[in-house]
Amino acid sequence: MNIVVKRIYDRSGHNDGTRVLVDRVWPRGIRKEDAELDDWNKDVAPSTELRKWYGHDPDKFDEFSRRYRDELATEIGQQALKNLRESVKGKRLTLLTATKDIEYSQATVLARILSD
Template identity: 45%
Template sequence: MNQARIEILRAYDALGPDGRPRFLVDRMWPRGVTKDALRLAAWLRDVAPSTELRRWFGHDPARWEKFQARYCAELDANPQAWQPLIEAAEQGPIALLFGARDREHNQAVVLRDYLMRKLAHR
């Protein structure tokens, strides 16, 4: 199982048709982006970090390590939120869409790595 199975894409990038199911993994809809532009399989708000955690993190790279640990703890406590992503990834490649500007320090990166660990143990 490799990471190509779960790709992360910024919702604001031009997204051409690629046949993969796409899942928005933000709690809030990306501003100025239409539903048609994203062509989502689903918007999974509940898999996103809690509002409290998101506000605390504030996309501050200095808080990245703690954010990852806290977000993984939230995911551990809420398996029903990420289970549809596991099931979809077992069927073929999927894409996680996020809205943050920072491509390296965002919840989609943590979620992809978390899901890859879960898939590796199946």
């Protein structure tokens, strides 16, 4: 499966494939009917506690990634990953996030996990 990470604020592309929002909280400034997505899988997003602890601080990214992977290794996390994989229609998945710096986002960690 080909996986791409994009900001939800970016325009959709004709080759995005299945577009899934992977944030726990709905992004500001986007109306649901304008989002151009196939699914919103908030269960695969980091817990509220982890998200608040991280605060998108690049210095905490390695520890955040470790903790997030631990959350996804639980039974609930594994089910969320399974549901995400099953939602993909075709060979391309675009993970969407509202994070300003996608390099340090949960979507990037998730893309790596799904690619393994």
